[in-house]
Amino acid sequence: MIGVKGNDGFLIRTLIYGLLIGIGFVYIYPVIFMTSFSFKSLEDLLNPLINWIPSALYMENFKQAFQVLNFFPTLLETLYVTILPAIAQTAVAAFIGYGFARFTFRLKNFLFILVMITFIIPPQVTLIPRYLVYSELNLLGNIQAFLLPATFGQGINSAIFILIFYQFFRSIPKTLEEAALLDGAGHLRIFFTIAIPMAVPAIIISFLFSFVWYWNETYLAAIFFGDQLTTLPLELQKFAASYQRMFPAGMDESASRLNEGIRLAGTVLSILPLLVVYFIAQKWFVEGVDRSGITGE
Template identity: 75%
Template sequence: MQKIENHYLKAKKWLLGMRGNDGFLLKVLIYGLLIGIGFVYLFPLLHMGIYSIKSLDDILNPLVNWIPTQFYLGNYVKANQVLNFFPVLLETLYVTVLPSVAQTAVAAVVGYGLARFNFRGKNILFVLVLATFLIPPQVTLIPRYIFFKELDILGSLNAFMLPALSGQGINSAIFILIFYQFFRMLPKSLEEAAQIDGAGHLRIFFTIAIPMAVPAIIISFLFSFVWYWNETYLASIYFGKELTTLPLQLQKFVASYQKMFPAGMEGSVNQINEGIRMAGTLLSILPLLIVYFITQKWFVEGVDRTGITGE
């Protein structure tokens, strides 16, 4: 009887867990849920990746689904020609990196000022800053366009740089809030000790606050970089034909392909197919994937330490 009871307790412990140890059923549930969620997020990338290396014969063959009969790179060759990938990539980095750096720097200064200084109208100013995030950009598009036209900065990077430098870049209010939360958590004893040693506010900001705010800087820059990269609505209006980005090139991918490879062109595929579209889409998001894989460690740490999840 004692042996049966011991076997029962062992089986119960193995299945359900005891004293903080996860049982087998709970592990199956957790890992199954994580695999399911991961598959939902990864399925579009897997679909694009597989179709991008399929030849036209594999695409037309209903028996070929997940495993192509050959590793075909011709789709990427044509997508590269249509997107003009490397020159446009450099132009895209120029359009996204500089405004992202400027926006992060300005958000750090504004967030530090709101967090560490008390002055009349501070709360009202803080509310107005956050209110800019609630106002849709379409509401201010026409007045801002007219203002930029009067300044003669349309068709240049200044159309992005001017709002970024004035704290009105794409979703700047979120980054100001991130820095505001982060700088509020810094102990005032550090500033008081620095002031006793004769340090001024600027020196405290650059030697104490900024080095400790590296996670907030990383998370703000990465989010800003992604948002400027994916911004096509404002970029198409402000830049016109003078500047372009990979997402803008992707929007007119089909028209550019048909113009570059006419239907009657000798030795070419008459019509664009799904494989070429998927290759072009992957090329346009490939830099973002590379940036994420390189910076994912600091990205996760930044999200955790800045409290961006609302904790």
């Protein structure tokens, strides 16, 4: 029942699987609820006898949400302000992490602490000075407000990615670099031909996390982009106002009532690209999480 010689018994397995099912339910329940209600018509929403399974798949919710979000143009803008900073942040974090992991220089520990402090300090604390600097440099209202900080190692949670690469590069045996140096390779060549190919898991996990964090960022995006650029999460925040503007009360009665089904349909559309990316990159994502946590020698 309990298990012997390293094998889990029935009670231990029941406890483990019960815990995993409980944790999984906490995460999956909102998604199931959101998906179910997004396919419900107004009649199904008002019918107390219909709970989880709608009487019919009501696609009008998605049709109206699609129009309100202006989905495809907004999706392209979202990818534009998300992918480029994520790529820049991942590349710079790899370069900085390698420098901290493989080189010894003055004030190294002090500089590394400063990098970690940038993660501890809330972005709201530095928002006003950053906004004033961006305004003077004419960076507001375009992607440079995200891209330039990412290029200089000050993107969203860049310190975390620097730490990931720092830990990963420390795990690479130094004998490989020493052999390459004896063969006449320089430090840059070693970085690009030895360190980077071995750091693919760390690159994948850093890019995916960076992609998701830039995608979900609404506070800084609303302030720095203004009305010049928009994203799906930003459009979702003003979904109710946009819906009332596109479907005023004077129109057909069935199209003028904003209900929970239409709201949740908009939410499903806004997270659908992230779900697609996750299902495509799931294998590499899990491998990256597993291998990027390896400590040094």
